[in-house]
Amino acid sequence: MKPTTCTPHTRRAFLGTACNGLGAVALASLLPPNALRAAPPRGVLTALPLPQRAKRVIWLTMAGGPSQLETFDHKPALAAMDGKPMPESFTKGQQLAQLQGQKLVCFGPQHPFAKFGQNQIDICALFPLIGSVIDDICLIRSMTTEAINHDPAHMFMNTGSQIAGRPSMGAWVTYGLGSESENLPGFVVLTSLGAGGQNQPIAARQWSSGFLPSRYQGVQLRSKGDSVLYLSSPPGVSSAQQAADVSAVAELNRQHQTLVDDPEIATRIAQYEMAFQMQTSVPELMDLRSEDPQTLELYGCQPGDGSFAANCLLARRLAERGVRFMQLYHKDWDHHSDVKDGVALKAKEIDRACMALITDLKQRGMFDETLVVWAGEFGRTPMSQGGNGRDHHNKAMTIWLAGGGIRGGLAYGATDELGYAAVENVCNVHDLHATMLHQLGIDHQAFSVKFQGLDARLSGVEGAQVITDILA
Helix, strand or coil: CCCCCCCCCCCHHHHHHHHHHHCCCHHHHHHHCCCCCCCCCCCCCCCCCCCCCCCEEEEEEEEECHHHCCCCEEEEEEHHHCCECHHHHHCCCCCCCCCCCCCCCCCCCCEEEECCCCEEEEECCCHHHHHCHHHEEEEEEEEEECCCHHHHHHHHHHHHCCCCCCCCCHHHHHHHHCCCCCCCCCCCEEEEECCCCCCCCCHHHCCCCCCCCCCHHHHECCCEEEEEECCCCCCCCHHHHHHHHHHHHHHHHHHHHHHHHHHHHHHHHHHHHHHHHHHHHHHHHHHHHHHHHHHHHCCCCCCCCCCHHHHHHHHHHHHHCCCCCCEEECCCCEEEEEEHHHHHHHHHHHHHHHHHHHHHHHCCCCCEEEEEEEECHHHHHHHHECCEEEECCCCCEEEEECCECCCCCCCCCCCCCCCEEEEEECCCHHHHHHHHHHHCCCCCCCCCEEEEEEEECCCCCCCCCHHHHHCC
């Protein structure tokens, strides 16, 4: 009789495995049907509780905090008050950033507005090409946020919390839905710097996976130089040799996984394999020379120029290849001074690109299944700073959404007559996240992960609501 053998396990792995059966039964009894789905990799939903209107997200982040008063929120009453003291009734007892305790003076909009689209929506005349597709766009003029300084505001917009260490929205989305691409990450980040030169730092923690498995963190692709550092094979190493190395390392990791049962080992295996696949897929993706001249002209970019326009075109190419979440950062919106010239410069950099992205997605039949979001981390004050700039402001900002089952040609919500605070159909960042998840087919209230003994959600626990009035 042959002696029996067993695979050694650590005590931690044994206890975790032994509890799986009972724990699964208990969890299943507590959850509503379809709330828990088992599928590799962990977290990916195999069936969705809601109709899926959008399959992917392209999030255009205007880093620095664009002024709604020089972009999409028309305030003629503020123009009439230009140079006059800001009424104390608006600001008394309110939190301000750098203007706290200073004399507050009304600062009128620095550019004229014009009407666009079938519903004659007022937007700044600096954005005529966005105006040309305004019937595909929903403006939300009543968005608010909790943070008033850049880093915590970015964290809040990206993760739903001002505290670092929470998963970013791209990580949540790929955790829930996975990726349709076999040779590209599910969550990709692209950055661009405008001609204004404000190279405000953007931290990688803003696209972190937080307490989710690290395979869901965003991967930054560089639009100039090497797209991903250290991705190329070392000199003298062939693709076949590297494939053999990756396969051997993966097998060693799988054997180690049977011993320690650590989910990060599965992540390590997947990331090694993904990096090997990206050696072929990324150079082809980033080479815009394969695009026809008409498309390059539509976006107003050239291959390899590293512009926001080129990144918008890359986002469309990523979407075609099955990437789930694309986040584009365009810096240089922090106009504490010279907001007039600053926004004019920004408009030249983004107006055509935003129009082109919407137009291109529509031409390729992808618009209805792609949710496009344009947003900064906060808005700007209707009071002047330094005579010709605007301070940070969290009580009023304008964002816009397009595609993915969102009503076009709509201006939703409103601020008061001076643009100081949202007063009609007031929304917050948690509502925005809940709406995004809803359009992706995910119930934001049921989509949670246990963290430090609590059910953590992207949309928070303070009663976020889907903004149903903007849904088509």
